[in-house]
Amino acid sequence: MKQIKSLRRQVRPAEWRTEREPIGMTKSIGFIGxxxxxxxxxxxxxxxxxxxxxxxxxxxxxxxxxxxxxNDARFAGVQYEESAxxxxxxxxxxxxxxxxxxxxxxxxxxxxxxxxxxxxxATPVCISEAQYDRLKAASAGKTGLAVVSFPLRxxxxxxxxxxxxxxxxxxxxxxxxxxxxxxxxxxxxxxxYRDPSETGGLFLQKATHDVDYIAYLTGETPKEVxxxxxxxYYKGDKPAGLRCPDCAEYxxxxxxxxxxxxxxxxxxxxxxxxxTVDTGNEDGASAIMTxxxxxxxxxxxxxxxxxxxxxxxxxxxxxxxxxxxDFYTGEIREDRYDTPQTVNHxxxxxxxxxxxxxxxxxxxxxxxxxxxAPESDLEAGLRSAAVCLAAKRSAESGRIEAVRx
Numbered sequence: 081m082k083q084i085k086s087l088r089r090q091v092r093p094a095e096w097r098t099e100r101e102p103i104g105m106t107k108s109i110g111f112i113g114x115x116x117x118x119x120x121x122x123x124x125x126x127x128x129x130x131x132x133x134x135x136x137x138x139x140x141x142x143x144x145x146x147x148x149x150x151n152d153a154r155f156a157g158v159q160y161e162e163s164a165x166x167x168x169x170x171x172x173x174x175x176x177x178x179x180x181x182x183x184x185x186x187x188x189x190x191x192x193x194x195x196x197x198x199x200x201x202a203t204p205v206c207i208s209e210a211q212y213d214r215l216k217a218a219s220a221g222k223t224g225l226a227v228v229s230f231p232l233r234x235x236x237x238x239x240x241x242x243x244x245x246x247x248x249x250x251x252x253x254x255x256x257x258x259x260x261x262x263x264x265x266x267x268x269x270x271x272x273y274r275d276p277s278e279t280g281g282l283f284l285q286k287a288t289h290d291v292d293y294i295a296y297l298t299g300e301t302p303k304e305v306x307x308x309x310x311x312x313y314y315k316g317d318k319p320a321g322l323r324c325p326d327c328a329e330y331x332x333x334x335x336x337x338x339x340x341x342x343x344x345x346x347x348x349x350x351x352x353x354x355x356t357v358d359t360g361n362e363d364g365a366s367a368i369m370t371x372x373x374x375x376x377x378x379x380x381x382x383x384x385x386x387x388x389x390x391x392x393x394x395x396x397x398x399x400x401x402x403x404x405x406d407f408y409t410g411e412i413r414e415d416r417y418d419t420p421q422t423v424n425h426x427x428x429x430x431x432x433x434x435x436x437x438x439x440x441x442x443x444x445x446x447x448x449x450x451x452x453a454p455e456s457d458l459e460a461g462l463r464s465a466a467v468c469l470a471a472k473r474s475a476e477s478g479r480i481e482a483v484r485x
Contacts (some may be wrong), residue, residue: 108135113180117202124438174449186211190218198448199226205461207280224453228461231437233296250398256377258394265383269314271350274360283468292464302369306480307471309362316355324351367471407435
């Protein structure tokens with residue numbers, strides 16, 4: 081019997097990191113909402129030594145933010161505006177970042193697009209059919225004026241997967257199998273994320289990223305979706321409004337904010353009890369997507385797993401070979417059908433920055449402010465939202481739903 085040969089290729093940052101010509105002037109940006117995603121991207125800007133200054137912020141938590149950024153030189157002289165409209169009336173901004181709660185993204189994006197200022201838009205781009213329609217209309221002819229926050233599609237692993245997919249190695253693509261086992265699931269039940277009226281639900285909140293990178297890798301958009309959701313763990317009969325510190329199980333419940341911080345050693349994003357009668361969001365979902373080419377894609381997401389059970393990635397199955405990757409292991413594996421060979425690509429990009437995608441997005445936004453059209457644009461954001469809205473409708477109706485682009 082022939083021994084299968086495994087080739088392991090280690091990919092260092094120098095091999096994948098996009099280089100950018102230095103710009104001659106400091107870029108001035110404004111934040112409409114300075115939340116978690118905004119802070120994460122400021123870290124990404126620092127990671128690529130971006131020459132930026134924050135000129136203005138509008139956020140109801142202005143006093144809290146002032147204390148948070150007091151020692152960051154990039155915020156020196158920052159002015160706090162009362163509204164998005166006041167911020168957009170300024171004439172000193174090279175770009176605007178929307179980092180509010182999800183329910184506000186679409187309508188604020190429409191206002192920024194109207195101003196013509198380059199936009200960085202956090203995901204999801206919308207949370208309802210009505211918002212989708214409004215944003216689509218507002219963005220007609222302007223989708224290239226925005227970078228949508230899709231770090232997975234621009235991450236080193238996905239870019240290498242794209243190269244492999246386009247190389248012809250796979251033959252004809254027949255199927256995609258994607259999974260997202262989220263090891264920090266309590267995030268979506270401890271804070272405002274637990275409220276579907278703010279997020280649109282977890283297809284839009286979470287799957288939008290996976291749907292986008294699948295579209296990027298395959299070059300196709302689904303025509304129909306059949307989806308199901310489940311809620312078997314993050315539910316209960318504890319009273320509505322209960323906070324973890326007020327519960328008798330504060331130091332023993334594995335989902336309490338105390339255990340998350342002190343035992344699991346993870347960031348605490350809220351302290352609402354995950355097991356109350358008003359805990360929103362499903363904790364698992366699957367979708368089958370069909371395409372004009374005849375290809376089928378399956379996607380599952382789960383929010384119950386912990387630690388080493390984390391998985392996020394997909395397998396592309398072709399007629400000549402298959403290739404799969406997992407963000408958490410940092411590996412791509414090629415299996416070739418006609419030769420006794422498996423090829424492994426090993427990446428060194430940590431999960432803390434969306435597997436290297438945050439820095440790539442920061443570069444895209446700098447390029448957009450210099451007039452270069454982004455790869456992760458609003459057309460991609462709307463396409464992914466349309467698929468996720470179809471999945472949401474399907475889960476609610478129990479029927480196959482068409483993707484309304």
